[in-house]
Amino acid sequence: MNGLTITALVKWVDHRLPIFSLLNEELNEYPTPRNLSYWWNFGSLAGIVLVIMIVTGIVLAMQYTPHVDYAFDSVERIMRDVNYGWLLRYIHMNGGSFFFALVYIHIFRGLYYGSYKEPRELLWILGVVLFLLMMATAFVGYVLPWGQMSYWAAKVITNMFSAVPLIGDYIVTWLWGGFTVGNPTLNRFYSFHYLLPFVIIGVVILHLWALHRFGSNNPLGIEAKGPQDKIPFHPYYTVKDAFGLGVFLVLFAAILFFAPNALGEPINYVEANPLVTPAHIVPEWYFLPYYAILRSVTFDIWFLSAKLIGVVLMFGSSLILFLMPWLDRSPVRSARFRPAYKMAFWVLVFDCVVLGWVGANPPEPPYLYIGQVATVWYFFHFLVLVPLLSLPALDRPKPLPVSIGEPVLKGGGAASAGAPAKPMEKAP
Amino acid sequence: MADSANPDLSGDGSGDGSGDGETRRDFLYLAAGAMGAVGTAFVTWPLIDSMNPAADVLALSSTEVDLSPIEEGMAITVIWRGNPVFVRHRTAAEIEVARAVPLDDLPDPQADADRVQKPEWLVMVGVCTHLGCIPIGQRPGERKGEFGGWFCPCHGSHYDTSGRIRKGPAPRNLDVPPYEFLDDTTIRIG
Ligand code: HEM
Ligand code: FES
Numbered sequence: 263m264n265g266l267t268i269t270a271l272v273k274w275v276d277h278r279l280p281i282f283s284l285l286n287e288e289l290n291e292y293p294t295p296r297n298l299s300y301w302w303n304f305g306s307l308a309g310i311v312l313v314i315m316i317v318t319g320i321v322l323a324m325q326y327t328p329h330v331d332y333a334f335d336s337v338e339r340i341m342r343d344v345n346y347g348w349l350l351r352y353i354h355m356n357g358g359s360f361f362f363a364l365v366y367i368h369i370f371r372g373l374y375y376g377s378y379k380e381p382r383e384l385l386w387i388l389g390v391v392l393f394l395l396m397m398a399t400a401f402v403g404y405v406l407p408w409g410q411m412s413y414w415a416a417k418v419i420t421n422m423f424s425a426v427p428l429i430g431d432y433i434v435t436w437l438w439g440g441f442t443v444g445n446p447t448l449n450r451f452y453s454f455h456y457l458l459p460f461v462i463i464g465v466v467i468l469h470l471w472a473l474h475r476f477g478s479n480n481p482l483g484i485e486a487k488g489p490q491d492k493i494p495f496h497p498y499y500t501v502k503d504a505f506g507l508g509v510f511l512v513l514f515a516a517i518l519f520f521a522p523n524a525l526g527e528p529i530n531y532v533e534a535n536p537l538v539t540p541a542h543i544v545p546e547w548y549f550l551p552y553y554a555i556l557r558s559v560t561f562d563i564w565f566l567s568a569k570l571i572g573v574v575l576m577f578g579s580s581l582i583l584f585l586m587p588w589l590d591r592s593p594v595r596s597a598r599f600r601p602a603y604k605m606a607f608w609v610l611v612f613d614c615v616v617l618g619w620v621g622a623n624p625p626e627p628p629y630l631y632i633g634q635v636a637t638v639w640y641f642f643h644f645l646v647l648v649p650l651l652s653l654p655a656l657d658r659p660k661p662l663p664v665s666i667g668e669p670v671l672k673g674g675g676a677a678s679a680g681a682p683a684k685p686m687e688k689a690p
Numbered sequence: 691m692a693d694s695a696n697p698d699l700s701g702d703g704s705g706d707g708s709g710d711g712e713t714r715r716d717f718l719y720l721a722a723g724a725m726g727a728v729g730t731a732f733v734t735w736p737l738i739d740s741m742n743p744a745a746d747v748l749a750l751s752s753t754e755v756d757l758s759p760i761e762e763g764m765a766i767t768v769i770w771r772g773n774p775v776f777v778r779h780r781t782a783a784e785i786e787v788a789r790a791v792p793l794d795d796l797p798d799p800q801a802d803a804d805r806v807q808k809p810e811w812l813v814m815v816g817v818c819t820h821l822g823c824i825p826i827g828q829r830p831g832e833r834k835g836e837f838g839g840w841f842c843p844c845h846g847s848h849y850d851t852s853g854r855i856r857k858g859p860a861p862r863n864l865d866v867p868p869y870e871f872l873d874d875t876t877i878r879i880g
Contacts, residue, residue, distance in 0.1 A: 414823065418844065421822040436738075440747045441771040442817075450741065537767060537774050539823040541843050557845055560859055567861045569820060625845055 288474055293492035294499055295480035297666050301375075302478060302499075303506035304368040309466065310507060311361045316459050318354040326406065328452040330445045333408035334533040352522040358400050359525045360514055362548035365393060373586070374607055376595030377479040383587040385472040390583045392465050397549075397580070399458040402451040404546065409530030414543045416443045416451070422556075425570040442536060483595025484662055491666035542624065550621030551614050552576050557625040558637040575637065582644045589644060591652035594659040602657035603648075610643045752880030754872070757811065765828045767816060770879045774816040774824055775867060776840075777877075780851065785809050787838065788852035795856075798863045802852040805866050813877065814853045815867050818842040820860035825849060840864070 276282040325344050327336040340347035369389070372378055378386035405416040420437050424430040439446030477486070486492050493499075517524065525547060529540050545553050559572035597604040613636050620633035651657040753770045755777060760766055765778040780788075788802040806812055818825050820842065826832045827840035827849075835841030835848035837856045842849075847858030854863040869879040 414844075418821040418823065421820075424821075436742050438743075439741055440743050442773045442822075444747075444772050446741075446744070446747065536772065537769070537824060539826075539842075539844060543823070543844055557859075568859045569861050572859070 288470075288495075289500075290494065290496040292474065292495035293477060293486075293489070294495050295478055295486055295666055296491060296493045296498075297480050297482060298478060298499065298502075299481050300502075300506060301367070301371040301481070303503055304364050304371060306503045307506060307510050308361065308364045308368060311357055311364060312459070312462060312466070315354060315357050315361065316463075318350050318357065319456075319459065321350055322354055323456065326452075328406070328449050330408065330448055330534070333406060333448060337407040349518075352518050356514070356517055356522060356525060358403065359546065359548065360510075360517075361396065362400070364510075365396065366548070369393065369583070370607075370611060373610075374597045374604075375479055375481060376483050376590070376592075376597070378587045379590065379595050380587070381476050382472070382479065385469060385475075386587060387584055388465055388469040388472060390580070392462060392469060393583075394580060395458055395462050395465065399455060399462065400546070400548070402455045402458070405448065405451045406455060407530065408448065408534045410532045410534055410538075410540050411527045411530040411543065413443060413534035413536065414539055415545055416447065418543065420447075422573045422576075425567070425573040427570070444536075479595060480666060481596060481598065482663055482666055483599070484666060487665040487667070544622055547618065547622075550619075551617035552579060552621070554617040554621035554633045555579050555637045555640070557621075558630070558633040560625075560630070575641070579640060582641070586644070586648075589648045589652075591649065592654075592657070592659070594662065599660040599662055600651070600657055601660070603651045606643060606647050606651060610640070613639050613643070752878055754876060754878045756876055758875040762810070764830075767828055768879070770815075770867060775879055776812070776814050776816040776828060776853070776864070778812040778828075780810050780812055784838070784851040788850060788854075791850065791852075791854075796863075797855050798861070800852075800854060800863055805852050805854075805863070807869075807871065811877075812851075812853060813866065813869050813879070814864040816840075816864065818844065818847055818860055819855065819862040819864065820845055820847050820858070825864075 272282055322340065325336060325340050325347065327333055337351070340351050342348075344350075372386060372389070401415070401419060405412045420434055420443065423433045423437065426433055435441065437447070438444065439450060477492075480486075527544065527546075544550070553576075556572045556576040559568045559575060562568050563571060592600065592603070594600055597607055616632065616636045617640065620629050620636060623629040625633070751771055753768055753775070755766075755768050755775075757777070757779070760777065760779045762779050763781045763784075765776060767774045767776055769775070785802070791802075793799040793801065802809070805814075816824055816828070821844065823842050823844035825835075825840035825842040825847070827834040833841050833843075835857075837848050837850035839851045839853060840849040841847070842858065842860065845859050847860035848856050849860075849864060850856050852863075853866075855861070867879050869877050871877055
């Protein structure tokens with residue numbers, strides 16, 4: 263009886279607003295390649311961390327005071343006096359780090375399996391937009407506790423805009439709302455920090471919309487040939503994602519409870535002092551490669567100042583990802599079948615790690631030179647290597663499998679479209 | 691809305707018949723669109739300008755400094771508009787070094803005489819022109835860089851005894867703020 267009324271209610275609502283049909287189609291029946299590996303877990307994990315960030319952020323905002331005289335103390339109060347304040351803040355603080363770790367893996371997954379290629383270019387572009395929004399959110403968030411590193415990160419990063427020719431200084435004053443980073447700056451950063459995560463949600467929806475148009479790419483990088491190549495999202499991938507979430511939460515909790523400050527800078531527990539710059543200013547680990555690129559440019563080129571070139575290269579290193587679908591012309595998606603591209607991919611991963619390591623060290627020899635080589639390699643990879651390796655003459659692709667189902671089902675997908683594919687048969 | 695969907699009505703709009711009506715309609719369409727865009731731009735301006743320094747922030751824009759306690763070879767840091775200003779009582783040797791540098795050796799050529807009102811008093815905004823860190827070298831024991839003035843630890847900019855950039859990524863000399871001598875031992879910055 264009870265069950266009946268609920269079914270009736272669902273039907274009544276669904277007829278007027280087909281939200282249950284939508285959820286059923288997109289999260290239950292949604293046909294998904296049958297061969298997705300664990301590298302396909304990171305998108306949903308990032309989504310869950312986004313929710314964790316927003317929930318903890320909203321609760322933190324109830325205790326936080328965005329004023330230069332009180333911000334630092336209010337965060338200390340959260341840590342010492344507010345019930346479970348330490349936990350909420352540590353979740354939010356380390357959640358930011360883990361968010362980036364997940365998204366970096368997610369991006370490299372896309373680069374490896376060619377997920378940015380036709381017809382997923384817009385999906386990829388929306389992903390890069392999400393990444394940029396995340397960086398902006400994390401940057402303004404990091405300023406809020408108003409520690410020494412918060413303050414100097416804010417100052418150095420906002421000052422980068424002074425490299426813009428002619429109007430640079432006006433832009434910087436406008437960003438600050440004063441003549442240096444101060445109370446107006448802190449207030450607007452707080453406003454943006456509250457706003458941007460919700461913009462991120464909006465773009466996530468577009469990202470998923472674009473994803474569900476053609477469905478996931480897969481480790482083989484070939485299109486599904488028919489229903490036998492796909493399985494419904496639920497229960498197969500809901501379970502796989504849930505298992506991945508469990509593993510992730512174990513790691514997250516380990517850092518949270520045993521080394522909550524391992525990823526941060528101790529000097530951020532010293533209140534901001536506008537008159538004293540710390541001897542070593544370094545960003546959070548997830549920005550280190552960009553910092554290395556910025557500092558690698560120590561010379562002017564013609565009329566362009568080192569500062570301007572450094573800033574352009576730093577922003578360019580992320581923006582270049584937008585071009586990936588057009589830089590890589592190879593019709594083969596997955597690096598599994600592209601021996602040379604695969605090698606170039608791993609060299610790029612190594613290059614990014616090197617840049618991160620350089621970014622953590624002072625800009626002096628030998629780090630400076632290593633950073634310069636790594637910066638050149640980074641751009642060489644995207645602008646020269648990737649287009650060249652699109653040519654079959656330089657990177658001859660291995661033969662592609664006939665279908666996704668074939669290697670699993672042995673003897674061709676179509677023949678064994680029986681039992682495992684059954685739930686899909688009603689889909690079309 | 692109904693207009694554009696209904697071919698009969700769009701024919702009517704021209705009055706005298708065929709192609710004419712289309713251009714007239716296009717013109718109105720463009721003109722209205724342009725007005726809308728201009729109007730939106732005007733409305734956006736207050737939003738943007740509200741983020742510029744407010745009147746109270748601008749009002750804090752001058753600081754007086756008593757120079758009498760600063761002995762030769764010593765320096766103090768005062769705050770002007772939220773930024774540190776370096777006031778250095780230079781020694782004869784420091785002035786000499788600053789003057790002796792050929793302008794060709796400078797990334798941002800400027801004679802020492804153009805940076806001071808009285809040679810013994812060097813007054814500068816103590817903010818690195820690279821990305822805004824505060825250079826060290828104000829206190830006696832601090833590292834002063836390769837040119838005996840100031841050193842910015844953030845990305846390694848070296849400034850000389852006139853506060854001019856000599857080496858490193860900073861593009862400009864340390865800025866000299868507007869200031870005037872009220873009497874022999876007092877200046878007003880701003
Ligand atoms: C995309 C999601 C988000 C990211 C990546 C992010 C990142 C950060 C980071 C890195 C910090 C500095 C942590 C520290 O060092 O203490 C921070 C602080 C803060 N965030 Fe977020 N945040 C997100 C969402 C939110 C949301 C939705 C709110 C709600 C208003 C919020 C409110 C706060 C507050 C009040 C602080 C200051 C307290 C503190 O420092 O712990 N955050 N955020
Ligand atoms: S801020 Fe001084 S060298 Fe970069």
